[in-house]
Amino acid sequence: AQSVTQLDSHVSVSEGTPVLLRCNYSSSYSPSLFWYVQHPNKGLQLLLKYTSAATLVKGINGFEAEFKKSETSFHLTKPSAHMSDAAEYFCVVSGYSGGGADGLTFGKGTHLIIQP
Amino acid sequence: KAGVTQTPRYLIKTRGQQVTLSCSPISGHRSVSWYQQTPGQGLQFLFEYFSETQRNKGNFPGRFSGRQFSNSRSEMNVSTLELGDSALYLCASSLEGANTGELFFGEGSRLTVL
Numbered sequence: 001a002q003s004v005t006q007l008d009s010h011v012s013v014s015e016g017t018p019v020l021l022r023c024n025y026s027s028s029y030s031p032s033l034f035w036y037v038q039h040p041n042k043g044l045q046l047l048l049k050y051t052s053a054a055t056l057v058k059g060i061n062g063f064e065a066e067f068k069k070s071e072t073s074f075h076l077t078k079p080s081a082h083m084s085d086a087a088e089y090f091c092v093v094s095g096y097s098g099g100g101a102d103g104l105t106f107g108k109g110t111h112l113i114i115q116p
Numbered sequence: 117k118a119g120v121t122q123t124p125r126y127l128i129k130t131r132g133q134q135v136t137l138s139c140s141p142i143s144g145h146r147s148v149s150w151y152q153q154t155p156g157q158g159l160q161f162l163f164e165y166f167s168e169t170q171r172n173k174g175n176f177p178g179r180f181s182g183r184q185f186s187n188s189r190s191e192m193n194v195s196t197l198e199l200g201d202s203a204l205y206l207c208a209s210s211l212e213g214a215n216t217g218e219l220f221f222g223e224g225s226r227l228t229v230l
Contacts, residue, residue, distance in 0.1 A: 034217040043120070043206055043221030090159065094217045103172050104214055106151075106159035 002027040004093045006107035014115045019078040021110045023091035026072060033074045034092040035065055038109075044090065050074060061085070086114045118143065120209050122222035130230050134195040137225045141188050141209030147171075148190035149214040150182060153204040153224070162205075164214045165190055172214070194227075202229045 007022040025031060032051045036044040048059025055067040065076045074091060091107040121140040129135050141148050149164035149172075161174040165184035182192040188209075194201055204226050208219035 032215075032217050036219075041223070043223045044208075044219070045221070046218060049217055092217060094215050103161050103164070103174065104149075104217060104219075105161075108158045 002031065002093050002105050004091050004105055004107040006089075006091050006110050008110050009108065010111045010113065012113040012115060013081050015083055016080050019076070019081045019085065019112065021076040021089050021091075021112065023074045023076065023107060024072050025074060025091070025093045027093055032094040033065075033067060034094070035059065035063070035074075035076050036090045036092060038088045038090065040087075047076070047089075081112075081114050083114050083116065086112055088112070120207060120220050120222035122205075122207055122225050124225060125223065126226045126228075128228045128230060129197050131197055131199060133197050134193060135197060135227060136191055136193045137205055137207075137227075139190045139192075139207035139209075139222060141190070141207075142220055145209035145211050145220070146188055147210040147213045148184055148188065149208050149210070149219065150190070150192050151206045151208070152176075153206055154202075159206075161214075162192065166213055197229045199229050202227060 003026045005024045034049045035047040037047050038044045047063050048057045050057045050067045058064045063078045067074050088109045088111050090109050093105050123138045147166045150162040151159050153159045163182050164172045168184045179195045184190045204224045206224045208221045210219050
């Protein structure tokens, strides 16, 4: 079985300051991990993915995430927040167990608020 | 290229009715997966179809069903609607399958059950 926990339901930062969205995961096997973003009334868009290559993953719009196996974490960061970053962010884990594909498991989401 | 198209975008039904939602994937994508999004439960996987076969299924009752056509378009059906079925239903298409995580989502169909 696999699970993902997003540690903050809401994060508020000022424009131009760093962003940190935290995600911990649990998986029986080596997982693939993803971050998606959802703007209001829109579908989800893939920001970045980790699939057992480099542990520091760069994504779109200046976001990056670091896979830390020892901490079972995959936190999302951005050096400088922009007003357009205000959205809901989802951490997602994908893996396989003895029974086959476990499918995708989504975190509950973190609502990112950008203060002007 | 055109993105994932979901229809209808909004609909209102009453308890006991049934509903059919449609999803047209990106051209060339053979995988279509469906998700239910609610404020309380978040995003939950419903099922995935790949080349007209159901490949994986989430933990939902049998009232939720789906199918995929030879042109990869997919439909999901919910029968005997309950108030708790009110949600945003998202579909996503993928070239190699939902488990790769590289999904392209539509904007969703927002269902309200009265």
